Amino acid sequence: MTASVVVTGLGIAAPNGLGTREFWSATRSGKNGIGRITRFDPASYPSTLAGEVPGFVAEDHLPSRLIPQTDRMTRLALVATDxxxxxAGIDPAELPAYDMGVVTASSSGGFEFGQNELQKLWSQGSQYVSAYQSFAWFYAVNSGQISIRNGMKGPSGVVVSDQAGGLDAVAHGRRLIRKGTPVIVSGAIDASVCPWGWVAQQASERLTDSAEPTxxxxxxxxxxxGHVPGEGGAILxxxxxxxxxxxxxxxxxxxxxxxATFDPRPGTGRESGLRRAIELALADAELTPKDIDVVFADAAGVPELDRVEAAALTSVFGVRGVPVTAPKTMTGRLYSGAGPLDIASALLSIEDRLIPPTVHVAADETYALDLVGxxxxxxxxxxxxxxxxxxxxxxxxxxxxxVD
Known part of the structure; x- marks a missing residue:
């Protein structure tokens, strides 16, 4: 019989709340974490809004030796892991090192750290570039730093599949538990609110140019x-x-x-793979569509992509057949951090018997969704x-x- 894999600990850093209780209280009440960017001056960019994690001072949580060698996303991930x-009531020092592993996801790596060091390279010279540039920008750095800080030497890895990556990482963590590793730290934290990261995100042509947070x-x-980007996520x-x-x-x-599925090449006229991914997940869980009480939507905010998601949901669940929510309208899209944060929200919804809201949105009836308002x-x-x-x-x- 296949082992059941459960979540016993949550660590959250989100634009509308730092820590699980603060985040969930803000989410329940519809508190918006989106605003004009403060980490740099966005005036020269088409998009000026983001979801920034408020009140995080890394020095209050981490030893001073870690600060020079880590990007903001890694600092957030280390603290969320703590x-x-x-x-979860786990002290890593009390467990065998090879009984603990780490699987995270990343969409872009430590962009801000990389930008700062490249600026030093071109403005001051190579002798001013930090040796930590060799890894601090890398996609796998969160998995590496979490494992080093906590003495975790079991099976580990990183998944890079943009916004889908956080769910993929949790799924891989589940596989490792089923293969015998007792504890896996999983999830994702992303943070690319810096000029270099911002240019890369603008290139997607999916960001809104609206300057009104609501x-x-x-x-x-x-x-x-379009969507508003954000930083943060959840560690499970x-x-x-x-x-x-x-x-x-x-x-x-x-x-x-x-x-998990992959869409066909654009222009082929073939259906998106999203519906199939839903069906695979339901089959894996041995559930039917009627067993699902709520869907936490991807919620692209791009009309063409929203139509694809709505079509997949109505195909599987029927017209307005299941409540749909998108609490990320309070945080922005957190890239690889978004999926784990939605998993955390789903688990808290189970606990509190409450589906969180989708703020600011006036549902377009043509999508035929039962969107929680x-x-x-x-x-x-x-x-x-x-x-x-x-x-x-x-x-x-x-x-x-x-779990009963």
């Missing part, structure tokens, strides 16, 4: 004009259900299903579907459900 491990990111709305502690129960751990819920919706949530799509055609779906 919180997740504490939440009317900028509007998935499934007739006024949708994964264990087998048997192990978690054996040590009396609190269990948020089970990662019960996963599916500006107010949270009380509901008995036993199973939730989380969707994420990455630039270039990645589709991922994860089912989480309650």
């Amino acid at each position: 919180w997740a491990l504490k939440d 009317r900028a990111y509007l998935p499934f709305d007739a006024d949708a004009s 502690i994964l264990e087998s259900a048997e192990s978690a129960r054996g040590r009396g751990a609190r269990i948020y819920g089970e990662i019960s299903g996963y599916g 500006a107010q949270p919706r009380p509901a008995r949530v036993r199973a939730a579907l989380v969707l994420a799509r990455g630039y270039g055609g990645f589709n991922s779906a994860v089912v989480v459900r309650a």
Whole structure:
């Protein structure tokens, strides 16, 4: 029998809340974390809004030796991991090193660190470039730094599939638990709110140029004009259900299903792979569409992509057949961090019997979705579907459900 894999710890850093309780309180109440960029002057760019993590001072949480060698995304990931491990009641020092692994995702790596060092290279010379540039910018740096800081020598890795990557990382973590590793740290934190990262994101042509925080990111709305990027995400502690129960751990819920597909080449006229990813996740979870109580949407905010997602959902669940929510309208799209944060929100929805709102959006009826509006919706949530799509055609779906 295949082992059940559960989540026993959450560590969250989001634009509308730092820490799980602050984030969830803000999300329940519809608090917006999107605003004009403060980390640099965005005046010369078409897009000026982002979801920035507020009030994070790395020096308050991390030893001074780590600060010069880490990008902002890594500092956030290290602290979120500390919180997740504490939440799970796990002290890494008390476990064998090879019983713990790390699998994270990254969309862009440590862009801000890389930008700063490249500026030194061209303005001052190579002797001024930090030796830490050799790894601080890299996609795998969060997995590496988390494993080093916590003495974790078990199976580890990194997944790079843009916004879909966070779900893919959790799914790979689930595989490693099923293969026998007792504890896996998984999820993702991204942070590319810097000029270099901003230019790269502008190139996607999917960012809104709206300067109004409450009317900028509007998935499934007739006024949708693109998305607002953000920074942050969530780190999850994964264990087998048997192990978690054996040590009396609190269990948020089970990662019960996963599916991933890739879209066909544009221009072929073939259907997006998103519907198939949903069906694969449901089959893996051994659930039917009627068993799903809520969908946490990818919510691209680009009309063409929103139509594709809505078509996939109505194909599987029927017209307005399941409540759909997109709490990321409060944070922006956090790239690889978005999926794990939605998993965390789904688990908290199960716990609180409450579906979080989709703020600012006036649902366009042509999408035929039962979109949860500006107010949270009380509901008995036993199973939730989380969707994420990455630039270039990645589709991922994860089912989480309650554990009795």
